[in-house]
């Protein structure tokens with residue numbers, strides 16, 4: 001068992017979205033975007049959250065930050081249950097938890113200067129701060145993310161994608177948060193810029209002691225930045241382990257299939273590598289299969305998998321998996 005301190009503890013988190021159809025807009029079904037997710041994020045670590053698009057990883061991040069109200073479950077941040085906070089208490093807690101968004105083109109208001117964008121959290125939460133102190137803080141933040149303080153009066157359209165994401169990072173750091181959810185922070189950037197932004201996030205983590213939940217569909221990037229990795233499929237966590245353990249010994253058939261699709265740099269290993277091709281599509285989260293939700297695509301499924309849902313259990317110290325056959 002690890003002795004690291006959990007800064008964020010997620011337990012049984014669910015987020016269902018009602019679907020309304022028909023003339024009277026009656027609720028017909030619920031989309032189970034996040035369906036009973038539990039994990040810890042340890043202090044000063046990066047937990048990677050991976051899975052195919054639509055598996056519920058971004059909804060998990062948004063629900064942890066209370067951008068969505070959870071349907072069920074708890075999220076403790078430093079001992080306080082975020083899921084039960086309301087009003088001013090929730091607003092105050094938001095200072096300590098921030099988000100870096102996926103699309104630096106859409107997440108910055110084009111009508112505001114860089115100074116206004118980065119200082120916006122300070123104006124909201126640090127109302128006692130003078131204008132000059134705010135300006136000084138913004139210049140410090142710009143330097144911290146590798147931008148010139150002279151950019152303070154420029155507008156987002158004057159910057160490249162990578163620079164815009166740096167502005168988004170500066171804004172996220174304005175209130176000295178402890179925990180940041182990075183939601184596909186590099187997905188919209190050119191490949192040549194992606195490594196720069198990820199390196200910046202790593203340096204900032206080192207320097208400021210930050211804790212990250214790093215959401216991505218890109219297994220190579222998650223491997224590069226994460227300490228531990230959680231794999232999601234159809235609204236549920238199917239495996240969690242230290243990065244090295246997960247890549248060397250994936251125990252869940254879905255993780256095995258995902259990893260088999262990642263190219264290996266060594267050409268000899270690459271030639272020997274066999275890719276596991278999964279059959280069929282991911283089922284709809286409005287109508288997930290009974291039993292194990294991976295049973296429609298799993299090459300190893302047995303009778304039990306269609307009637308009994310596998311629990312996420314600790315298969316070896318620090319290595320959790322949700323599969324009846326994994327041991």
Ligand code: SF4
Nearest residue numbers: 292295298305323324
């Ligand atoms: Fe496959 Fe069954 Fe394991 Fe689910 S529980 S991953 S269907 S073997």
